[in-house]
């Protein structure tokens with residue numbers, strides 16, 4: 001979609017990366033680290049100051065203690081964190097439960113491990129799931145459930161009660177919860193993020209994946225981390241070492257600084273993203289598109305208009321070529337066999353206000369067609 005957007009000169013609300021600058025202090029910390037010659041390999045599972053900063057952040061934010069020596073692995077973004085974790089714990093023939101729609105990587109990640117995905121639907125408008133359907137997806141072959149909250153693409157933030165139910169199934173079926181918490185700080189209207197790992201009985205059976213990409217608007221840095229009990233960390237570190245050796249050393253130094261930022265940084269982040277969310281929701285509704293207001297992350301799912309468009313792919317092409325705005329077809333967040341998402345599209349709003357304003361002028365043209 002990004003390539004199509006460039007070809008047609010349309011505004012890119014497809015791929016989830018900010019078009020505004022990263023925070024100056026974090027960029028300066030990276031430049032300082034390079035100037036101070038932190039330019040060689042860091043230890044494969046992560047530079048000690050960065051692992052210490054990660055441990056301090058979880059103690060401060062969630063009251064969770066992690067041993068930087070045995071429970072933290074720094075990796076190249078959440079992308080590597082997820083595949084390294086899955087390769088470490090899955091065997092061919094294992095089953096993995098996924099909520100659908102899902103962030104595109106999880107399906108191929110599971111396939112690369114030779115495991116099978118079992119899908120459970122999240123239902124619009126509030127993206128709830130049927131507890132019986134979830135229970136039926138767990139079998140004796142289930143090795144793990146992948147859980148992404150706040151969720152891409154839906155903006156759902158799983159409630160404590162939902163997480164408790166997922167946790168009870170993990171315990172009943174002796175399965176792991178592998179969580180992608182990359183949007184943990186991007187929350188709206190008082191929504192609260194609860195790491196499932198913090199629930200009773202889950203510390204030993206959870207793997208928590210996170211990254212600097214979204215919280216600090218540095219998607220190109222490729223710095224993330226995985227938190228897991230020592231035995232799982234041991235396996236994850238081995239896979240990680242052979243996959244990538246390590247994440248960029250000077251950017252880990254900057255990461256140590258970023259994770260120590262004061263609470264005002266996070267309040268400001270939520271404030272700005274709330275304004276952006278309200279802006280795009282108003283635009284989409286004014287353009288005549290029904291959309292599902294997100295409680296977290298920086299995406300909004302919308303329904304394609306009933307008239308004139310066979311499916312999401314036709315609609316997205318029309319938007320890019322005739323209206324001048326790119327978004328992502330909903331079907332890319334569903335398993336091909338499900339046929340889901342064919343009436344949905346996803347817009348991202350991690351963009352400058354001027355980009356959102358320009359997109360608004362274009363999208364309002366939809367009203368006249």
Ligand SMILES: Cc1ncc(COP(=O)(O)O)c(C=O)c1O
Nearest residue numbers: 016077078079103152211213224
């Ligand atoms: C849910 C989710 N997980 C992971 C990623 C990628 O994370 P990273 O840049 O840390 O590899 C994204 C990027 O859009 C995402 O939305």
